[in-house]
Amino acid sequence: MKKNNSNKNVIWHQSMITKESRQKKHKHKSLIIWFTGLSGSGKSTIANALQNKLYENNVSVYLLDGDNLRHGINKNLTFTEDDRKENIRRTAEIGKLFVDAGIVVLAALISPFQEDRMNARILFEVDEFIEVYVKCSLHECELRDPKGLYKKARKGEIKQFTGIDQPYEVPKNPEIIINTNELSIEECVKIISSYLYEKVHLMHHKGGDHP
Template sequence: MNDSENIIWHQSQVSKQNRQKLHGHKSAMIWLTGLSGSGKSTIANIVQKKIHQAGASVYLLDGDNLRHGINKNLSFSEQDRKENIRRTAEIGKLFVDAGVIVIGALISPFEVDRINARKLYEHEEFIEVYIKCSLQECENRDPKGLYKKARSGEIKHFTGIDQPYEEPVSPNLIINTDAHSILESADLLYSYLIDEMNLLEWEVHEND
């Protein structure tokens, strides 16, 4: 017998809507995807600070940071990358259920994994943002020296070099960091979240 058949979901008496009302704003997963060096983590950090300064509850799940803890046993193989995305999406779902705005900054190179991540969330709770930047520009920046190591063979399964990056088919937002500075990109994302997604507003539900 499958053990999962004996595991029953325990319904909480405090709902996600209750928690959102306590925080005074909506909760959502803002998922930044793009090549290494595109600016995901820096943009995410700036936007996190802006949201915090606006008085909202926010937390950043950075791909590198997660690999120091919950995902430290995972390699960069295709299979482990899929597990990396699955775990991060599940963690993000818990934050969203807690009424917190969460920002994920991960390369997340495969479209199917991002689609599966989105499926965990309710409508408009998963906001996919493609931080677009050419491979050439990312290599020119190479802030961590990873592209140089990948080109020399020191790093295997490196996205953009010996592992593909699949561009998002229908992201909520595309920000091109070839054309915009990091600060401009962060402003574009923050404006989108506030003006288009109304993220910091609280919508009263009839059953609240």
């Protein structure tokens, strides 16, 4: 997990315990599942349900929710394009620490820009970053509007709101697409968990079957 820093006086200190050793301790592979989609598409709800399923199957898992992070480490960030980039950068770096610790981390953020999601992806090994596009039409998201944010955005009370006055760039090649216009929470969780066990071999250290 070596980092690059332009300051030559900052030297990386190598840990005696490796990521692979931690994975064996947890008895499963570690990775990050990155949920992206419009506000109201169901990212946090599905991520939470998936977290419960993985936890019940003895997977060490943790959820990084975009809104929750803005109450703490990202509370000084606004919703300008630059601050959104920093929001994604910080979240990805936190996620990398979790993965290095041998944990499965779920990250649920709108993350509207392709470049930012790609910058997050390159921090991880090829099979450690699973992008899940939570597809849902803007019309349906506005109908749901669980936090009343679309209504405020339409009234001009919230600026730079994704889907209204700030664009959302649809992922080009996500590992998984779940359409919440058509699928239930349970169906979405089943699709993702099947991918994790069958394609990524999440439990390869445990040697067990798909639970």
